[in-house]
Amino acid sequence: MVPRIVFVGTPEFAVPSLEALVGWNKEAVVAAVSQPDRPQGRHRPIIETPVKRAARKRGLPILQPVRIKSPEARPLIESLAPDLVIVVAYGQILPKWLLDIPRFGALNVHASLLPRYRGAAPLQRALLNGERATGITLMRMDEGMDTGPVISQVAFSIGDNETAGELASRASILAADFLLAELPGYLDGRKKPLPQDSSQATYAPLLRKEEGAMQFELLHTELHNRVRAMNPWPTAWCQCQGQALMVHRTRLPAAAAGAAGRIPGELIGFDRDAMVVQCGTGRIALWQVQAPGKRIVSGRDLANGLRLEAGFRFTNG
Numbered sequence: 001m002v003p004r005i006v007f008v009g010t011p012e013f014a015v016p017s018l019e020a021l022v023g024w025n026k027e028a029v030v031a032a033v034s035q036p037d038r039p040q041g042r043h044r045p046i047i048e049t050p051v052k053r054a055a056r057k058r059g060l061p062i063l064q065p066v067r068i069k070s071p072e073a074r075p076l077i078e079s080l081a082p083d084l085v086i087v088v089a090y091g092q093i094l095p096k097w098l099l100d101i102p103r104f105g106a107l108n109v110h111a112s113l114l115p116r117y118r119g120a121a122p123l124q125r126a127l128l129n130g131e132r133a134t135g136i137t138l139m140r141m142d143e144g145m146d147t148g149p150v151i152s153q154v155a156f157s158i159g160d161n162e163t164a165g166e167l168a169s170r171a172s173i174l175a176a177d178f179l180l181a182e183l184p185g186y187l188d189g190r191k192k193p194l195p196q197d198s199s200q201a202t203y204a205p206l207l208r209k210e211e212g213a214m215q216f217e218l219l220h221t222e223l224h225n226r227v228r229a230m231n232p233w234p235t236a237w238c239q240c241q242g243q244a245l246m247v248h249r250t251r252l253p254a255a256a257a258g259a260a261g262r263i264p265g266e267l268i269g270f271d272r273d274a275m276v277v278q279c280g281t282g283r284i285a286l287w288q289v290q291a292p293g294k295r296i297v298s299g300r301d302l303a304n305g306l307r308l309e310a311g312f313r314f315t316n317g
Contacts, residue, residue, distance in 0.1 A: 003083035003104060003187065007060075008033040008068075012050040013168050014088035016176035017109055021086065022058050024180055031061040031080050033068070035091050069095045077101065084187075087141065088175065091120070096143050104187060106141040109175050111168070112204065113137060113153055115196040118146035119204035123171060124164045126204075127229035128211075130221060133157045134167075136175045138182050140193045149193030152182045161251050163231035207234060213317030214238040214247060216264035220282030224250050238265070239315040240291070241306065248296055249288040250274075267303070267312040275299035277314055286314075 005028045007018050021029050032055035040047045048056075055062050061080075065073035069092070077098055085106035087094065099106050112122035113135040119125075126134045135155035142148040156174060158167060185191035212234040214223060227236040227250045236247045253271040262268060262278040269276050274285035286299040291306075302308070 002028050004081060005029045005084045005086055006031050006033060006077065006080050006082040006102075007051075007055075007086050007088075008090045008094070008106075009051045009088040010035045010049045010091050011089050013111070013172045013175075014090075015050050015054045016172045017086070017088045017179050018051060018054050019058075020176040020180050022060075024183075029058075029060060030082065031055075031063060033063045033065070033077075033090070036064045036066055068092045068098065074098075086179070088179075093143075093145060094141060099141055099143070107151070107183075107186070108137075108139050108141045108146070108148065109179050110137045110139060110146055111135075111171050111175065113155060114139060114146055114150060115198055115201035117204040118201055120206045122204040123167050124204070124207055124229045126158065127162075127164055127167065127225055130225045131158060134171075136171065136178045138179060138186075139196075147196060147198065149195050151186050151191050151193050152178075154178050161228070161249070163228045163249065165232040209234040212236045215316050216277065216314065217280040217316075220252060220279040220284045223279055223284050224252055237317045239317065240308075243292055244317070245302075245314070246290040247286055247288075248290060251285045251287050253283055253285045255283070263313060265314040265316070267308055267310055267314065269310055270300055270303070273298040273300045275303050275308070 002025050005021060007021060007029055009018060018032065032051055034049045034051040037046050037048050039045060052062050063076050074097060078101060082102045084102050084104040087106060087108045094106060114137040117125055133155055135153055137153045138151045139148045140151060182191060212230045214236050227247055230236040231248055237244050238247060253276050264278055264280050266278045267275055268278055268283060271285045274287040276283050276285050288296050289299055289302050290296045
């Protein structure tokens with residue numbers, strides 16, 4: 001018997017998992033739950049969540065309670081009579097009554113190797129901390145934040161210059177494939193959830209806008225990781241000629257060791273299409289940058305346009 005699945009998710013990261021489940025069995029997914037549509041962008045139009053758009057294209061019923069814990073949400077979920085709830089990046093903690101409704105419980109697809117990086121921004125925090133690998137965890141949910149027993153995990157490497165946006169896009173596909181591969185074993189009892197070792201837990205809170213401020217006194221690898229973690233939001237930035245300069249991408253130049261007597265933030269020269277800047281230790285190449293009101297350009301193009309030469313100093317964000 002095919003279980004009745006209610007899918008719960010919100011951002012683009014969740015869409016491949018929803019589509020994979022529908023492709024696995026088009027009768028299995030009976031509804032999608034997503035956060036409410038919200039205003040976005042410069043002119044603040046109301047934009048549908050990515051999961052809502054994907055569900056609507058598939059003809060699925062869509063629920064968007066303001067708060068999943070609200071009394072109004074409960075009868076809506078109960079009316080669906082789910083056998084299984086699958087959660088991928090929903091953005092709210094599910095109440096106990098919802099966890100208790102489906103006979104197979106609620107499963108969460110989380111983008112880390114739990115118990116490491118519990119929380120809302122596991123990929124961004126992994127990049128910020130310079131991790132060389134991360135993974136996907138399939139777990140059975142409890143009332144805590146990513147504290148439930150683990151069904152299965154898979155690890156994968158992180159590219160040296162991979163941004164949070166690129167990593168999330170790749171991880172979303174891996175997560176969908178992993179979910180389909182592991183779900184049958186859970187449903188037929190072969191995959192048994194095992195408790196996490198909470199003594200090994202680390203946490204991954206949402207990024208704050210101020211974390212995008214660049215500090216050239218940092219180690220060059222730390223600053224590079226910060227830029228990667230902040231792309232696409234909130235985007236790293238520094239000061240150039242008294243204005244905020246958004247730094248979308250950096251890389252570590254071949255000669256990254258730095259030189260004695262250089263000041264953090266000092267423009268040293270160029271590495272192909274990027275500006276090489278001194279850090280507290282080592283050098284970083286500002287590869288793709290954006291001046292206020294302008295498009296994204298290479299570091300060299302920006303330097304040519306602003307007539308920046310060796311010795312110019314960028315200041316911290």
